Amino acid sequence: MAPCGKFDYGADMIARAETNQIEPQVKRTIERVLRKRLAAFGLERTDIRAGRDQEGDPVLFVDAYYNRLDQPIEAKATFGLPTELRTALAELGETRFPHIRHHFDDHQKIAS
DSSP states (O other), rough: OBBBBBBBHHHHHHHHTTTOOOOHHHHHHHHHHHHOOOOOOOOEEEEEEEOOTTTSSSEEEEEEOOOOOSSSSEGGGTTTTTHHHHHHHTTTTTTSEEEEEEETTOOOOOEO
């Protein structure tokens, strides 16, 4: 397969996407980006799994779980996160779109 831009999306990456495998460096990169951006907002852990979206395309489901904080969390903390994550994943040759779901404590206050 020919390179696409500066990345070579070869048959091995496509095969992993089709079998729901996630390379360890992909998981580490997702966790690193989320920790860098969200640790101050109580990020406790992430769960990452491969799957398919409603259109059948291979994607990465990223669930971010947070501890409750006493101070309100700024809603803008997550702005731009999907783009930052996609950029970091593209550098690894990962083409699956990351769907991020944030799980805050039911009593966590969010600043407007």
